Amino acid sequence: MTGVQSIMLAAGGTGGHLFPAFALAEELKRRGVEVDLMTDMRGDRYGSGFPARNVYQVPSATLAARAPADIMKTAATLARGTRAAFKILGTVKPSAVIGFGGYPTYPPLMAARLRGIPTAIHEQNAVLGRANKLLARGVTAIATSFERTKFLEGKVAEKAVLTGNPVRQAVIDAAARRYEGPTSDGVIRILVFGGSQGARFFSDTVPLALFALPDQIRKRLRVVQQAREEDLERVNEAYSEASISAEVAPFFADLPARMAAAHLVIGRAGASTVAELTVIGRPSILVPLPHALDNDQLNNARRLAEAGGGWCFEQRGLSPERIADELQKLLEAPVALATAAKAAKTAGRPDAVRNLADFTLALAGKKYSSGG
Template identity: 80%
Template sequence: MSGEQSIMLAAGGTGGHLFPAFALAEELRRRGIAVDLMTDMRGDRYGSGFPARAIYQVPSSTLASRTPRDVAKTAVALASGIKAAFTILKQVKPSAVIGFGGYPTYPPLVAARLRRIPTAVHEQNAVLGRANKMLVKRATAIATSFDRTKFLDGRLAHKAVLTGNPVRQAVIDAATRGYDVPGPNGVVRILIFGGSQGARFFADSVPLALFALPDLVRKRLRVVQQAREEDVERVREAYTEAGISADIAPFFADLPARMAAAHLIIARAGASTVAELTVIGRPSILVPLPHALDNDQLNNARRLAESGGGWCIEQRNLSPERLADEIEKLLAAPGTLATAAVAAKTAGRADAVRRLADFTLELADGHRPAARVPTNMRL
């Protein structure tokens, strides 16, 4: 390896962990810093073309259950990963290792501590994830996305620095578009997306809710909805029957631009979704994914709702009839939508990637990043 300063990022498992690491890698490279990525054996399964000098794969495992067999299996995989990461770090000699959560982060950060390399974890959600819980006590510093992070309190709080959750450049570009308040008789653009785990519920419930709206309201709607491949045709047919103009697809490459064009967004509450909603500044009805680990989506949605930037409704409480009622009330009061758009944008941190890069380089220079202690909450 050359003698240039380098940073090792550790991420994998889900896009929510990988994409903030991607944004940081782009920013560090713009500053002339070499970036390497350590991930699990699945590698870059999202095909993002991660902007790293090299991508290293090490064994990892998520704890499926607490049965003796699963615990032993996970322990063996993590131990193997730590050994592999220990060897890689000897070769690369990074100035710091930054982890983005999930069990693929565990081996690189433990190995870094064994080699006395400064480490930090970045928590994207409003609640500390399981892997991060195991790592924060020994991490040099902690970067947070929310000003309140559940389980991050007591002696850990002094390590915390509020950086925000980095978003991709396409989101920053979309954020330049102001919110277009819907007129009393004008077109209303509604965007619905839920990720691979959440799209089925929206495919089942949202067309029914919009069908229940009054005729005059339905005629104003222009719907864009993400649906799983096997659901696309039936969702399209449901909107056709309801007389609603709709664009249905499994994936939208220009999603940030479509978010910016929307008057109202209905979505899950993953960390990246909430970060993008707030940077762009759009009102949303958030329906957290039920049974998510640590209720991270519920906590994310509640934080945005507290800011006034959206509305959090748990799936168990959201029938098509209630959703129709909520949408009709909002469309009848466009000022409420406009106020929520402003509140969402106020809560956003478009400079999160710059702040996280500053945090990273301060750590790499041998300093603990200046702490901004979050106001913590126990729920």
């Protein structure tokens, strides 16, 4: 036992925020520390079975527009959430509150500050998110996933500690599988997914791109693709017409294992995706989500590409023909895939969850000092 009473985690409703919080909760429980989760009214949408003693839901809202009426409405909801969180923290009395980004973390972290409870935020991306920007100045400490985090500057940067982005135990287990590139006449396993909610762009383009490949490559393909419910039928039909063996579903509970089995991954560039790709060590073609306010996915993908662990292509102007050309080059040169897999693995931080747990317990035990 650590002597720490309990830790309250706060995470937004997306997988990118929820999964690293999940990983930290697993590690803290292994160390005998009780964990609670505070999130918004969406709760655990992904059915992850979050390893918390209790899950508390408090009102929250995202500032989506700058009109005065929208700002006032969002502020009122966040104020209600802060009051609710203040009451919950008074009952639970955690030793620290750790936020993982997204506006649902704002009420619990503000309430913790009002109660004098040590606080920290964890930034998964290479860019400081909007909610974390608002909270950064007032928290006790900041944990980062990249050596350089855009918008983390000045006095605020002095509170930052590099921990990496923690991944779940299922990812650590999958990382034990060694990468073996496709043989000259063997099957080629391609995994396609667009983050926790799927991506219509991949449903529109990837089947057409794979259909455009030469016969000698296409007949060897074994595709696993995540697609939205409303896209399942047409994606399956496209693969059937192309005579490509494919498994298409809206969600794969065993995604880390499927990632480990893949010769090549095609996906978005969310923080959790990049963290899992690098810990497992798999080559990837990343197409960052366009129109993001902070370009966080573009920055994530570029960092991985700079390390040699994958290829970054912006969605604008990316046609099925272009994807087919790039795929053909890679699939005809498996050495390039193996080299990228090795570089991705080198960039991974499998110790991130231990680092973040150490950071959390030091904060909770009031042993943390800025820059420490």
